Amino acid sequence: MAANKAEGMLEGPQLAEFYELGLGEVHGVSAAHGQGIRSLLDAALDPLNIPEDDDAADPQQTGITKLAVAGRPNVGKSTLINAWLGEERLVAFDLPGTTRDAISVPFERNGQKFELIDTAGLRRKGKVFEAIEKFSVVKTLQAIESANVVLLLLDATQGVTDQDAHIAGYILESGRAVVLAVNKWDAVDSYEREQVQRQIEQRLPFLKFAEMHYISAIKRRGLGPLWGSIAQAHKAAMTKMTTPVLTRLLLEAVQFRAPKRSGMFRPKLRYAHRGGMNPPVIVVHGNSLEHVTDSYKRFLEGRFRKEFNLVGTPLRIELKTSKNPYADKE
Ligand SMILES: Nc1nc2c(ncn2[C@@H]2O[C@H](COP(=O)(O)OP(=O)(O)OP(=O)(O)O)[C@@H](O)[C@H]2O)c(=O)[nH]1
Ligand SMILES: [Mg+2]
Structure with a gap:
């Protein structure tokens, strides 16, 4: 799946909504500007071995x-x-x-x-x-x-x-x-x-x-x-964690237990991707995430730890509230 006309937003939160389709990895590309084409090609030609950006530093x-x-x-x-x-x-x-x-x-x-x-x-x-x-x-x-x-x-x-x-x-x-x-x-x-x-x-x-x-x-x-x-x-x-798997686990966790509303705000967790390894970092994107409690973060950590069998390593979870003006629409 590729989302075109994504020049300048390959890493941005604007692609979040496409993950919600549940179709797996989404490749932001810009056909006109030639952005994101290389990794789209790599993924298309080698479906069993989707390269991750930071593998070079592994x-x-x-x-x-x-x-x-x-x-x-x-x-x-x-x-x-x-x-x-x-x-x-x-x-x-x-x-x-x-x-x-x-x-x-x-x-x-x-x-x-x-x-x-x-x-x-x-x-x-x-x-x-x-x-x-x-x-x-x-x-x-x-x-x-x-x-x-x-x-x-x-x-x-x-x-x-x-x-x-x-x-x-x-x-x-x-x-x-x-x-x-x-x-x-x-x-x-x-x-x-x-x-x-x-x-x-x-x-x-x-x-x-x-x-x-x-x-x-x-x-x-x-x-x-x-x-x-x-x-x-x-x-x-060093565990590999792809965006589709992380996002699916995140949405399952939310379904199992939703984050509490805080006043007018109800945190909305949208998608997750890996932000690093040794230690593994999971970056969660969404809205009003500053209202997610520490106890809810620990709940998420527990779910991810169990799914990926993360014995022996710390795990960091970073919450990023997206600035996407369209992200609030349901
Ligand atoms: N009873 C016992 N003594 C031990 C054992 N392992 C080490 N020792 C003793 O503990 C002392 C310190 O051992 P080292 O290996 O030099 O300790 P270290 O941690 O390298 O010490 P530093 O280099 O000073 O930080 C030595 O006298 C060892 O023989 C053990 O399994 N049992
Ligand atoms: Mg010594």
Whole structure:
């Protein structure tokens, strides 16, 4: 389906109404000005592989998953990477601040390529992160930003502290996919284990979307299952979401539960498209969307998460009220 005479509005909200026809992807084109023709042709000639605009930037096409291991000092980050490598490549020592620089190590497992990044342990003083060296903090934060997936490592012998929550908060803001692992599981008894599990629920509720593992890096226990979660998190972060599917799910969600009227305004959700990946961003267009409540946004998030099986990645939903003068007509 193509909508002609759409010069200058290929990305705009004016095309929203065509999605409401339920015929799938609509291609805005301008025959007179030659706009949108390339992607219309691509879609027409390759119906099984409709290209998405941002595929060129898809880091998954490089085939390498960048995995940063992050956490407080001394939780066992370097020990874990050594255990994976099967050799003592990185210095691990019972002293906070052993690792001072972010170090990348190439790694391959079952044909999947990884770049493992060991980082310096973070702690926060006041409002800023600190490490033994200023330089180390910058490197760690950069490593998190540049990763596809962050493995957040906790220390079972220390429990879940405010420091862990600060780091978790930073990772969440970065939008990276996350896997949680509690290390030194060998060194705690069953009472302490229960306590740690409860603390995770209480102090890291915002990481509910992430899978969790209990491991011992030093004894190399429980390490295998981490890879499944890492792969799953990366895949979820890169999930393809086409406009027709997103729009159908959106309209189904609205039918199931409509957003509440706020005074004179009743938000009208019209269509949705993907605005980014790693983290996935879903952009919802419509009218009076500033009146959509946070709880309704969470409801939408839950529906999208379930449909796309978004385990291990944050999901962002952006609401855009359209300026289309015709959008109000029913
Ligand atoms: N009991 C136990 N000790 C561990 C485990 N993993 C690491 N350790 C010990 O914890 C200490 C710190 O380990 P590192 O790997 O250096 O910790 P790190 O997180 O890299 O520390 P920084 O580089 O300072 O941030 C070492 O003495 C390790 O032997 C584990 O699974 N069980
Ligand atoms: Mg280290």
